[in-house]
Structure formats: C-alpha cells, structure tokens
Amino acid sequence: MTGSNGNSATAGANASAAGGAARLMPGYWPFVVPALVIVVAVIIFPWAFTLWMSLHDWKLGFARSFVGLANYAKMFGDERFLQATVRTIFYTVLATVLPVVLGVFAAVTFHERFPLRGLLRGIFIMPMMATPVAIALVWVMMFHPQLGVLNYLLSLVGIPPQLWVFSINGVIPSLVMIETWQWTPLVMLIVLGGLASLPTEPYESALIDGAGKFAVFRHITLPLILPFVMVATILRTIDAVKSFDIIFAITQGGPGTASETINLYLYSVAFPYRNIGYGSALAVVFFILVVALSLAMLWLRQRSRWMLAGE
C-alpha cells in the first residue's frame, strides 16, 4: 500500500465514479429495475417473509398466531438445538482444517514437476465433480460394518473392523472423512493457482543462501500463498457449516442425533414437523451465524494481506 497517495487516488476515483453515476442516473436508472426486481423477489422478500414467519406460532395446516420473540427464546431451552450447535461447530472445524491442510500439501506436491503429473492431478480432482447424493450412496455401502469394503481393506492390514457412521462416536469423523475426500481438491486448485503466480526471485535468492526445502516453504511459499489459503478456508468454512446433503443422505442426523447439525435440525422442524414458525426462527439464527462466520473469515483474510504488506 502507498499510504496517503494511494488513499487520495482512491478518493478521487470514488468521487469521479459518483459524479459519473449522478450524470447517468436520470436516463439509465430503468436498466437497474430488472436486477432490482429479481433481488427483491428471490432474496429480500424470502428473507423478510422468513423473519415474519419466525415471529408466529405456525404449524402448516393450522391457524397461526403472533408470538413475538417466543420462538427465539425457546431455542435457549431446546436441548436438541444446543447440541446441534455444538456439533455444527465441531463438524465445521474438522471439515475445514483437514481439507485445507491436505489441500495445501497436495498443491505444493502437484506444483512440482514429475511424470504423469497432469493425469494424476486430473484424477485427484474427480471427487469434487461427483454428485453428493451419489457419493453418499456409495460411501454408505462402503461403510457397512459387515459387508463394506472399508472394513475388508482394514482387515488386510490387521486392523479390526470399525463401525464408521454406524456408531455415535464414529459418525462425525467418518462424515468429515468424506468431506475431506471430496473437497481437498478444491483447496488444492485454489492454492495451485496461487503457486503458479508466485515470483521466482525469492526462491533464487534462497537457493543462493543455501536454504533447505522446508525453510523455503515455511518462510517464502507459505506467506506468499496465505491469501489464497485464506480464500480456500473461507469457502470451505461456509460450505462446511451449511453441509446438508451428504449428512442427510448417509445418516439423516443419526445414530440418534449424533450427526444432527443445525441445518438438519431446522429441516426436521420446518418440514417433517411442519413447524414453520420455529423452523423460520432457527433459519434466521443459522443465517446470522453463517454471516458472522463469513465476516470473521473475511476480516482474517484482510488481516493476512495487511501482514504481507507489512512484511
């Protein structure tokens, strides 16, 4: 960043843009209308309606009544919701950290030149392209404690059979394993893009200075790709916190409620239980959680840029 010069240049550009917009407004504002209509219809209205529904006691098929914030107050005493919240955080952390760490490792690996690199890279990203429900059905069969291939593979190396998603303790790690398998390639692609854009000079200097491979990675590569890693982390976090399809198709939140995240719980409340009022309140809280998380991640990303600029 260039300090005050940069700021004044930005301010000048903004003023110019504002002036331009003001000049264009009278003749061109109707062109905004189609986009405005769509935004109101598919974003603003649904959210306003969800907010309105969350203030009512409303079960589909029956009369509704205004209850104010009672649905929100109910959440504090709802054991299933509180457990789902803790579970969502646990699941999100695991389903973000593992793909990011492995994705960075895979990107650095595939950045190196070796025979069949292109082919292997193509194979590596295949899980990302598969349909989640199709993946879920295949994994369910592989997880089966007696008939699944995973336990067979474990038996070949002398490890006793596991229960995978068919156990209360094993279900979240098993589901995270699928998320990791499916979404590590996305992280890899993002970071690989970053690696391709890095300058070569710092590496040449490090080579002359006699730096080892790990030192080069730690002190040059990692800081330079940090903004890309942060982008991947933001995308992964938002995706993990909203995860629904894989969990629903494999466990439906079970065994018991051992893999029931907020998303699955609010689905149960709103649809199978038809409790639209409480379901909407859960959706609002969940939305706030996702937005807060996204803002925090964006702030962290910005901070990583500042750190780089500072260095």
Place this chain on the structure above:
Amino acid sequence: MSELILNRRGFLAGATGLAAASFAGRPAFADGMNWKAYSGTSLEVTLVKSPRADIIQKFLPEFEAMTGIKVGFEQIPEQQARQKQVIELTSGHPSFDVIHESFHVQKRLFEKSGWVADLEDMLHNPTLTAPYTTESDFSPAGLAYSRNQVGHLRALPQSVDYWVIYYNKQMFDAKGIAYPDTFEQFIKAAEALTDPSKNQYGFVARGQRNANVPVFTSFLLGYGVDSINAKGELMTASPEAIEAAKMYQHLLTKCAPPGTIGFNWAECQASFMQGQVAMWLDGIGFAPPLEDKKRSRIAGHVGYGLMPKGPVRRASATFGDGLSIPAASTKKEQAWLFLQWACSPKLCRDLVTTGSGVPFRISTLNDPSIRKELTMPQEWLDVVNASAKVSALGLPVIIPVTEFRDTIGVALTNLLSGGDAATEMKKATDTFRPVLEQSEKA
C-alpha cells in the same frame, strides 16, 4: 383431547360396525355406471414412488382408454412427496387431483386440516360408483384408516403392510431349532443362532432413529399395550413399554450385527440377504428381493413367520396406504373414477401376484386362484393371511407422528448405547407429551 385421538381398538370397533352397516343399508349399485362420463377431460395424479405406484403406472393406458380421461402421472420419493403435499394443500390450490396417503403418518393431519374430500356422496351415487367398490370388500383395518371420525369415507384403502419375521431356514435347520411361537422362544432362538466368530447373528431390525419405532411397537403390542391408550394417554413409559424396550435393547445389542444402531431397513435387508442373519423383523413389502437369486444368497431358503405371541397377545404391527382426493380439487368425479380403478380387483390382483404389495381388498386375498399366479412362495401368502387375523395399528393415529417417532426413536438408540430402559423411555415420553397435547389443541 381424549375424544379426538383414536386408538386401534376404537378404530377396529368403529370400522367393524360401519362394515356391518354397509351390508345392511347400502343400496345395490346399478350396472349403469358410465366410465366415459368425463371423457375428454384431464386429471393430475401424484403418488409416492413405490412398487404399488409402478403397477398403476404400468396399466394407466387401460384407465385412459376406458374413461377417455387424460392422466398426468408422477411418482415422487416418499419424503419429498409428503412435503409437496403439505405445502400445496396448505396453499389451497394443489396441482394434483389424486394423492397417495400414508394412513399411519398422514391420516389425522389430513382429517383435522380438512385437506381431503369427503367421498361419501360419490360412494352412494350409482352412476359414479362401480359395483366392485363396496366397503364390505375392504378389510376392517383398511376401512378404519380410510374413514373419518363421523364414519365418512375420505380415501380408498389400497395396500396394507404387515410386519412379519423373515427367517433363514438353513440357519434354523443347521441348529435344529424350530420357528419360535412366543417371545420367550424368539429371544432364545436369536441367542442360539448368534455366533459372532462366524459373522452370524440371530436377529436384525431397524436401529436408526425414527425408523426403529415400529420394531419397538411390534414388541409393545405383544405386551397388550398400544403406544397411546383409549384415553389419549401416552403408554410409552408404562411397565409394559419398559419391558418391550428392554427386549428391543437385548435383541439388538446381544443378538444383532454390530452397527445396527445406524441400520434402516435397507441395511437390515442387505445383512439378511447375505445370509448373515437368522431373523429379520420388518414389513411384508420388503419380501420380493429376498427371492431374487441375482441379489439374494438365500433365495429359496427364506421362511415367512408370523409375529410370535407376546406375554399378553399375538399382534402384527400394521401400516396402510390409500388414495385420496384433495378437497380443493375441481375434478373430484374424475379423481373418484381413478381411485376406484386403482383399487379395483384387477389391480389388487396384480399387486399381490407380483409381490408388490398386499391389498386391503378381501376378495382378492381370499381368491384361491391367485395362488397359481403368485410369483412369491405360497408361504408368503399364508403369513399375509395369518397376519391379517392378528393385525394391530403399528403407530398411533395422531398428527405429530414424525415427532413421536423421532423422540421415541432417540430413546431407543440411546438404549443401544447402554442407556437404561426406564430412564430413557420416561425422558422421551415427558419430552413428547407437550407436543401431543399442543397438536390436539391446534
């Protein structure tokens, strides 16, 4: 509340009375029914994806040729279909004129919401009703499900699902054990046939939350108790329920394959078809794949056993499906013609002979000639007929059935993780009670 909740006995008693009344007071239907009365019109049918709907779809051109009515037909997976129905029926402008109704889940909701049409007038109209659409030809359980609280027909009962025990004859023969007749013998047989060192287990049934509740109620019925009694009181924490829960816990933790806590019917069926399990308790509708030599290692060796007798009674948990017409439909007459055809003796016959389902229609099941066309073993039909005699509703007829299944289901999965039966059942019952009370006040 007690006036509003119907229990099994009330249902059966009421239905029997209504069936008897139908013998006495029904007018003889004229042969002058005109199937072509609505020729040139159209009809929208939305059914739940199932072998029953496949049969209807297969023969749909026959209906269109017979009536001249053009039918728009779609099958939707069960969960999605239920959501679509609720949302569209709530809107007051459904896109369909005929819907599938899972009686054991939707009956009370559909009735109380006033979403489905009263069919009584059309039933009594000889120009609209075929001679074979007589109430007396549907089983009492089917009529109980399809009539509302004032005794009016509001659906046609299509198919019934009795819970039976599928058993592996080879495993029983190898151990010289006879098929059990009582709960006590049932538990002993399951224990004797369990040998984890050979990856062989005596019993399997659903452990997954929600799906597991009919397994528990199957045992509970044997203890002579319904999950909700005639006064509308929850009986899921009663001494009988605790005994039934202990039985569930014992069988699924001591005699079932590891991981049963996450099993739905598909995983149970897979284990049974691979020859790893001696007995599987589930609905009769899951039988056809067991006899498919390409899919099942035990095809030809499957026994079909009647539910063993409990300490108080023998009961086969029963579930049912039917077809209804939305109250907001503007094509009720055309839809009524479709309902009659879909539940006609011909389609009921196809249903049973292909093993796709068991009709509520008595004359079909009593017809000796269907045995010649049966693609399933004769034993399958024997257990169907035997189960019909000890049929009992497998779930309470209440609006929040899904919450009931989820709440009790969680307690049952907790039992499989070592929970105490009395504590878990009491906790689940206390959690669900306000939901039930609220639902009847709404």
